[in-house]
Amino acid sequence: MSARKRARTDFAAPTEDDNNPSSAVGDPSSSALSTRRPRYTSVPPLTVLCSRVFANNYVALRNREKLWARVSELLRDMPDSLRPLLLADLKRVCPTYLKSEFIVAYFFHGHTLTLSDLPGLTNQSIRSLDRMKDLRELELSGFGKVPDNIFAGALRHMAKLRRLVLRGCSLVGPKTMGAIVSQELRVLNLNYTTVTPSSLQPLLLACSANIEALKLASIPNWTDTTFRKLLTPNLSLPRLHT
Structure with missing residues (x-):
């Protein structure tokens, strides 16, 4: 096969990264392998x-x-x-210059907060989230070294949460699940955590009427048998998207 034809054939062909979960943990975004910048087609606000x-x-x-x-x-x-x-x-511009004190002072406000792979954040920063009782949407992605009990303490007062993303927080487990008090959850992403079926089940039962999206990919030790234990007759998720 000529080099020119081979180049055409190889375009968009599968690579080793396609099946490498470690790449997703390192960059727990939905477009971890994409490096293209968006093209602006209109004047921004x-x-x-x-x-x-x-x-x-x-x-x-x-x-x-x-x-x-x-x-x-x-x-x-x-x-x-x-x-x-x-x-x-x-x-995007200067992540290493964003210190914990700055982020907590100026951005721990409002109803929506996205904190993903910010090197300046510490365990104490995560603890400070407990004051945000009116938070509706929270994303904490890629905090693989923050212990389970720290997340649990941060989430225990957020009774109005509708969207919670803990993707790539590999130490999130039973304590965090037990601390979530919101029954209004619509989106729950627990990919690459260590949540157990027994700790997740009570939360799903409490939020069963509202859950629309549930992500449980790449959780260690989850098998078909353990997953079946989660699906009790009492658990019905009528709004869950498939």
Whole structure:
């Protein structure tokens, strides 16, 4: 086969990474193998442009003490709806400069919070989540070294959670499942955790009327037999998407 024909044939052919779960753990996003930047087909809103400009200049702003004193006041007054956007841009531009104190002070607000693979976050940062009692959506992905009891303490007061993603938090287990009090959960992602069927079952029973998406991929020691134990006659998930 000619080199030219072989190149056409190999386009989009399977690779070893396609079946390598470790690559997903290292980057627990739904597009772990994609490195393409999105193509913008329209003019972004002004809020989006401002967020990008701030993120691109964040390090320089922090190094100017007097200017940062004024900027920090503006950050405190920022609408909660804009905080997830700004945090995402900051994580994209300068993740290693985002210290725990900064993230907790300015982004632990509102109803939505996404914290994924942020090197500046500590166990104490996760503990501080317990003050966010009105949180509706929480994503904590890739925190493979945070113990089960730390997550449990953070989630025990979040009675209004509707979406919870703990993908790649490999130490999440029975304590975390027992601490979740929300009966309004619609989305629950436990991929690459160590949750047991017996600890998950009470939570599913409590949220059975609302659960729409449930992800349980690559959990150690889960077999067909253990999964069948989860499916008791009392467990019905009428809204679950298949």
